[in-house]
Amino acid sequence: MQLKQESNKILSKDHPEVIVCLKDVSVAYGKNIALYKINLDIEKGDFIGIVGPNGSGKTTLLKTVLGLIKPIQGNINLFNQQISGKIPREIKNKISYIPQFTPFDKNFPALVEDVVMMGRYSKIGMFRMPNKEDKEKVKQSLKLVKMDNMAHRPIGHLSGGQQQKVMIAQALATSPSILLLDEPTSALDFKMTKNVMDILKQLNERYGITIVTIHHNLRIIKSYTKRVIAINKTLVYDGSPNDALFDEIIEEMYI
Amino acid sequence: MGSFLDFFYALANYSWMQRAFYTALIVGIVGGIIGVFILLKGMVFLGQAIAHTAFAGAALAILLGIEPLYIIIVFGVIAALGVGYVNEKKVMKEDIIIGVIFTFFMALAIIFITLNKKYSTDVNAILFGNILLVSKLNFIVLLITLGIVGILILGLKKEYYLITFNSEIATVSGVPVKLLDYLLLVLLALTIDVSLKAIGAILVFAMIVTPAAAAYQWTFKINKMLLLSSIIGVISSIGGLFLSYLLNLSSGATIVSLSTLIFLFSFLVSPKRIKTGFTTAECKFCRHVINGESYCLDEPECRALDIPHYHDDKGIIILKKDIRPLSTLTRHKHDKKEEK
Numbered sequence: 331m332q333l334k335q336e337s338n339k340i341l342s343k344d345h346p347e348v349i350v351c352l353k354d355v356s357v358a359y360g361k362n363i364a365l366y367k368i369n370l371d372i373e374k375g376d377f378i379g380i381v382g383p384n385g386s387g388k389t390t391l392l393k394t395v396l397g398l399i400k401p402i403q404g405n406i407n408l409f410n411q412q413i414s415g416k417i418p419r420e421i422k423n424k425i426s427y428i429p430q431f432t433p434f435d436k437n438f439p440a441l442v443e444d445v446v447m448m449g450r451y452s453k454i455g456m457f458r459m460p461n462k463e464d465k466e467k468v469k470q471s472l473k474l475v476k477m478d479n480m481a482h483r484p485i486g487h488l489s490g491g492q493q494q495k496v497m498i499a500q501a502l503a504t505s506p507s508i509l510l511l512d513e514p515t516s517a518l519d520f521k522m523t524k525n526v527m528d529i530l531k532q533l534n535e536r537y538g539i540t541i542v543t544i545h546h547n548l549r550i551i552k553s554y555t556k557r558v559i560a561i562n563k564t565l566v567y568d569g570s571p572n573d574a575l576f577d578e579i580i581e582e583m584y585i
Numbered sequence: 586m587g588s589f590l591d592f593f594y595a596l597a598n599y600s601w602m603q604r605a606f607y608t609a610l611i612v613g614i615v616g617g618i619i620g621v622f623i624l625l626k627g628m629v630f631l632g633q634a635i636a637h638t639a640f641a642g643a644a645l646a647i648l649l650g651i652e653p654l655y656i657i658i659v660f661g662v663i664a665a666l667g668v669g670y671v672n673e674k675k676v677m678k679e680d681i682i683i684g685v686i687f688t689f690f691m692a693l694a695i696i697f698i699t700l701n702k703k704y705s706t707d708v709n710a711i712l713f714g715n716i717l718l719v720s721k722l723n724f725i726v727l728l729i730t731l732g733i734v735g736i737l738i739l740g741l742k743k744e745y746y747l748i749t750f751n752s753e754i755a756t757v758s759g760v761p762v763k764l765l766d767y768l769l770l771v772l773l774a775l776t777i778d779v780s781l782k783a784i785g786a787i788l789v790f791a792m793i794v795t796p797a798a799a800a801y802q803w804t805f806k807i808n809k810m811l812l813l814s815s816i817i818g819v820i821s822s823i824g825g826l827f828l829s830y831l832l833n834l835s836s837g838a839t840i841v842s843l844s845t846l847i848f849l850f851s852f853l854v855s856p857k858r859i860k861t862g863f864t865t866a867e868c869k870f871c872r873h874v875i876n877g878e879s880y881c882l883d884e885p886e887c888r889a890l891d892i893p894h895y896h897d898d899k900g901i902i903i904l905k906k907d908i909r910p911l912s913t914l915t916r917h918k919h920d921k922k923e924e925k
């Protein structure tokens with residue numbers, strides 16, 4: 331496939347800090363190449379949508395950035411630090427991840443506030459208990475997603491959209507610089523989807539959190555994200571979602 | 586048959602009864618604690634395999650005429666590591682492997698037992714256990730081992746909780762998931778191994794799973810579940826010790842029967858099943874709960890409001906007017922504290 335890549339960064343007026351940088355990164359599962367020579371810069375403050383057909387490597391891309399999968403070639407830089415092997419703790423603490431939605435066991439013994447508190451665990455450390463500050467942070471995070479009124483409900487008793495908001499609160503409790511989300515709205519109806527996207531937008535605009543989110547819904551991508559990345563094993567587009575070229579590429583890709 | 590007073594007389598005066606009492610207490614507490622995470626992690630079958638491997642170890646020890654405890658521990662820990670490896674690498678479907686390992690070690694155990702021409706009472710003791718016959722050595726090993734197991738599990742409670750919730754998130758946030766998974770299996774093996782003499786190879790696993798399963802019925806809080814599970818463990822083990830002494834029954838079987846009764850009772854009156862009417866209409870696709878508390882007909886501004894929806898055969902479409910109220914779909918009381 332032809333590699334069409336746009337490099338005009340609309341937003342780079344001054345010099346925004348690059349916090350994730352992939353250079354020629356390829357990833358394989360056994361002999362199957364899932365990603366081939368991906369080059370990607372994510373800047374502080376970006377709100378990026380990732381699109382691509384099923385099996386195109388979107389989840390793989392996020393997991394590679396997170397260090398859950400090791401690339402077979404290429405370089406990964408996180409927060410200006412070359413990553414080889416394990417990601418150092420102080421960098422891990424800046425990155426938060428919400429995996430693809432899996433329903434909870436209805437009776438899983440966790441209240442909403444417990445789930446959000448899990449976001450604090452890495453800061454608290456092993457063999458230690460949460461303190462007042464952690465509890466305060468949990469409350470704040472729940473407020474941000476407007477779920478503070480449900481803090482004492484069992485997590486399994488919420489609807490899919492409410493659970494997704496709790497997961498966002500959990501991610502927020504880590505005070506991340508960058509938030510990676512894998513299809514955060516795939517299980518939600520339209521109203522809830524907008525609700526969740528509005529929250530992400532607010533986090534991006536008001537709190538400066540960099541957001542990278544996988545989506546299948548192009549309409550949502552166009553109305554919320556500043557920058558879209560299309561992948562199909564390789565990077566096929568990187569630029570504004572409202573560019574005519576993007577529509578062309580999408581059409582080509584999904585045929 | 587012992588009498589009521591005999592039991593307390595023995596408890597006050599004889600070290601074997603005191604040992605039995607403390608064994609029951611500790612196995613109850615620690616079995617209850619570790620059981621919670623075994624249950625939440627869905628590792629119940631792995632544990633069963635470990636228990637049977639430990640039995641094979643015991644059979645071998647008896648055949649060789651050495652103290653079973655050491656060989657049991659070696660076998661148990663090796664089994665835990667093996668099971669953990671198989672589980673991690675996903676070599677094959679879990680239940681197939683467990684089935685294969687489990688039966689193989691039972692076969693080994695039977696071979697060891699039959700090689701040992703005279704059927705020794707030791708085999709009986711390992712299979713069915715007798716809490717009154719826990720030796721001094723076994724007691725000390727049990728005390729130290731279970732002490733360590735209990736402290737480690739409680740100390741790593743947060744991490745295990747997060748792993749059971751979502752192991753990917755745990756990995757990303759820096760929890761050494763693989764290491765802790767192996768550790769949990771080893772701790773489980775140790776718990777089983779040192780309790781084998783008291784409860785018996787066939788039943789020991791019930792001491793770990795049943796109290797946790799009973800506690801699960803009662804609460805949505807992990808700390809409460811841990812506490813309840815160990816309380817139920819202690820009630821069953823000490824109650825079982827008392828009853829078995831009184832009625833001259835097998836101690837292991839009595840303990841396990843008692844905890845099963847508590848489980849049954851918990852299951853039947855579980856607040857999770859009764860108070861919340863959540864079991865009826867739950868959409869597999871979006872997990873919207875269409876009845877019970879989260880659907881409110883009273884106040885349109887209620888923040889617990891979910892969008893009433895209806896699914897076509899593909900499971901996605903939302904039709905606001907088409908929703909068919911279920912019998913349980915009525916009004917819910919507004920908890921003033923929560924709504925504010």
Ligand SMILES: Nc1ncnc2c1ncn2[C@@H]1O[C@H](COP(=O)(O)OP(=O)(O)OP(=O)(O)O)[C@@H](O)[C@H]1O
Pocket residue numbers: 359362364382383384385386387388389390391
């Ligand atoms: N654990 C795995 N082992 C082997 N192959 C895998 C694994 N995970 C993904 N793959 C393969 O890698 C490719 C990319 O998968 P990935 O999950 O990244 O796709 P995706 O774009 O997220 O798809 P979807 O939209 O369906 O979520 C697919 O061909 C998939 O079959």
Ligand SMILES: [Mg+2]
Pocket residue numbers: 388389390430512
């Ligand atoms: Mg995916």
